[in-house]
Amino acid sequence: MVGTIAWRELRSLFLSPLAWTLLGAVQIILAYLFLRQVDTFQQLQPRLSRMEGAPGVTDIVVAPLFSNAAIVLLLVIPLVTMHLISGERRAGTMSLLMSAPVSMTRIVLGKYLGVLGFLAVLLGMILLMPLSLSLGTTLDFGKLAAGALGLALVLASFAAAGVFLSSLTNQPAVAAIGTFGLLLLLWLLSWTGNLGNVASEILEYLSLMEHYRDLGQGLVNTTDIAYYLLFIVTFLVLAIRRLDGDRLAG
Amino acid sequence: MDEAPLVHLEDVVRRFGGIRAVDGVSFQLGPGDVLGFLGPNGAGKTTTMKIITGNLAPTSGRVEVRGIDMVGDPVRAKGSVGYLPEHPPLHQELTVDEFLRYCARLNGVRRRELEESVATAKRRCGIAGMGGRLIGNLSRGYQQRVGIAQAIVHRPEVVILDEPTIGLDPIQVREIRELIRELGSEHGVILSTHILPEVQAVCNRVQIIHEGRLVFAESLEGLGDRLAATSLRVDLERPPDAASLEAIEGVSSVEMLEAGSFRIHHGSGESPAEALARRALDNGWGLRALVPEEPSLEQMFIDVTLKEGPETGEEAA
Numbered sequence: 397m398v399g400t401i402a403w404r405e406l407r408s409l410f411l412s413p414l415a416w417t418l419l420g421a422v423q424i425i426l427a428y429l430f431l432r433q434v435d436t437f438q439q440l441q442p443r444l445s446r447m448e449g450a451p452g453v454t455d456i457v458v459a460p461l462f463s464n465a466a467i468v469l470l471l472v473i474p475l476v477t478m479h480l481i482s483g484e485r486r487a488g489t490m491s492l493l494m495s496a497p498v499s500m501t502r503i504v505l506g507k508y509l510g511v512l513g514f515l516a517v518l519l520g521m522i523l524l525m526p527l528s529l530s531l532g533t534t535l536d537f538g539k540l541a542a543g544a545l546g547l548a549l550v551l552a553s554f555a556a557a558g559v560f561l562s563s564l565t566n567q568p569a570v571a572a573i574g575t576f577g578l579l580l581l582l583w584l585l586s587w588t589g590n591l592g593n594v595a596s597e598i599l600e601y602l603s604l605m606e607h608y609r610d611l612g613q614g615l616v617n618t619t620d621i622a623y624y625l626l627f628i629v630t631f632l633v634l635a636i637r638r639l640d641g642d643r644l645a646g
Numbered sequence: 647m648d649e650a651p652l653v654h655l656e657d658v659v660r661r662f663g664g665i666r667a668v669d670g671v672s673f674q675l676g677p678g679d680v681l682g683f684l685g686p687n688g689a690g691k692t693t694t695m696k697i698i699t700g701n702l703a704p705t706s707g708r709v710e711v712r713g714i715d716m717v718g719d720p721v722r723a724k725g726s727v728g729y730l731p732e733h734p735p736l737h738q739e740l741t742v743d744e745f746l747r748y749c750a751r752l753n754g755v756r757r758r759e760l761e762e763s764v765a766t767a768k769r770r771c772g773i774a775g776m777g778g779r780l781i782g783n784l785s786r787g788y789q790q791r792v793g794i795a796q797a798i799v800h801r802p803e804v805v806i807l808d809e810p811t812i813g814l815d816p817i818q819v820r821e822i823r824e825l826i827r828e829l830g831s832e833h834g835v836i837l838s839t840h841i842l843p844e845v846q847a848v849c850n851r852v853q854i855i856h857e858g859r860l861v862f863a864e865s866l867e868g869l870g871d872r873l874a875a876t877s878l879r880v881d882l883e884r885p886p887d888a889a890s891l892e893a894i895e896g897v898s899s900v901e902m903l904e905a906g907s908f909r910i911h912h913g914s915g916e917s918p919a920e921a922l923a924r925r926a927l928d929n930g931w932g933l934r935a936l937v938p939e940e941p942s943l944e945q946m947f948i949d950v951t952l953k954e955g956p957e958t959g960e961e962a963a
Contacts, residue, residue: 428779487737491731494700496752497723497724498721498724499720564896643702
């Protein structure tokens with residue numbers, strides 16, 4: 397049942413120009429940033445070769461690419477998730493799901509997996525860029541994998557927040573703006589971190605960006621992974637509660 | 647389990663804020679019933695249907711489908727219900743086949759039976775040749791049929807159709823009524839409408855809902871009695887005075903409409919038409935028209951709601 401919903405979601409996404417446009421736009425922007433980073437590396441290379449323990453191509457090209465990708469996708473994911481539930485409400489197709497013998501949990505999971513499918517395609521296309529470097533040089537695949545895992549977790553967290561905000565409204569635009577606002581806030585929370593008091597440390601801990609930093613540098617930390625998983629579960633549970641509430645308050 | 651009625655509603659109340667949209671509705675639907683659910687706009691028809699299909703939970707009261715509690719065990723209960731809401735829930739970007747396959751899978755049709763279920767639903771709804779068309783490109787009538795196909799694709803025991811013929815042309819309306827009658831032979835059907843002939847054409851039971859309350863529930867024969875003409879409209883070239891019309895056997899009262907036009911009230915089942923025509927010929931009144939007036943739904947409706955007591959009447963006004 398979850399698979400049916402996820403498949404339909406993915407299919408509808410790719411039947412609309414939205415998915416293709418987003419894939420294209422993201423790819424162009426990130427390719428530009430990637431190529432600039434490659435240029436920088438080539439300029440630095442003579443100096444790096446003389447250094448002991450100098451950063452490699454993975455540090456200089458791949459790590460910045462991934463952190464740029466996270467920020468670009470922070471803008472893009474709200475556009476993918478906005479239609480999930482609010483769009484169905486608006487088009488009146490929500491009753492299809494509500495009348496079917498499917499629990500709210502499965503509806504939310506199905507929709508979430510549908511988006512994850514799209515994000516997997518997106519991530520795959522982004523990964524092709526650093527992987528293309530392996531034609532001419534050796535990559536640190538450990539760091540690359542850690543970075544990819546980090547990016548995947550960040551994207552999955554963005555999507556979970558998007559699913560929840562989409563369940564709150566029947567206007568996709570409101571869902572998109574809400575998701576964007578929430579994600580940006582959670583991303584920027586760490587900026588207060590330099591004040592040094594307890595409150596700012598808590599805020600810093602809650603920030604999506606803080607947990608991404610280590611993974612981007614190749615440090616796989618269970619705390620960070622647990623943070624993202626909890627983040628995802630929290631928002632999905634909130635979305636399920638919200639759909640259940642729909643039936644009662646509707 | 648077979649003993650349980652298909653649908654059982656007991657004292658169902660649904661409140662939206664301070665408004666009681668559905669206020670203590672109880673009824674049952676048995677196999678082979680085609681229940682017409684009548685009522686003006688905003689009477690609570692759609693809300694009741696949403697409650698039966700599990701789209702809304704009742705504020706209080708009990709809803710059971712085949713003996714399974716819709717609130718307590720919605721996933722099991724929903725499997726036996728097919729629902730066509732007022733606006734057919736269609737994914738415009740999918741083809742008819744894709745969409746129906748999706749709906750069938752969603753409603754738990756097994757993969758092995760999938761193609762056959764979809765084909766059967768399409769054939770019954772007269773869209774067998776439309777499988778590859780995009781739903782968004784279909785006309786309103788065909789979209790409506792896809793909506794019905796969606797509701798019956800998993801062969802539910804109960805089919806709930808919210809105003810299925812609205813916005814269709816007369817030929818489509820006839821075809822859809824034919825389909826509903828056919829559905830009634832296998833499934834229990836609840837059909838909401840505010841078109842009286844539709845009820846007469848397809849239903850064997852009628853319920854009228856008004857301001858959230860059931861104000862009338864009867865079999866179609868019962869409705870027939872109530873709808874029997876109780877007045878005649880007579881147009882005369884050279885009308886006599888009202889008193890000589892009232893003198894005719896079977897006439898209970900006479901109402902003057904305009905010059906030469908009268909409304910003759912009579913008891914149900916005892917039309918004075920023949921006596922009136924003979925008298926008109928004998929006396930040279932110049933009979934131009936003699937038409938039995940069937941009460942419209944509105945008239946019957948006002949009848950029914952006013953009977954409920956003065957308080958409902960005032961609210962309706």
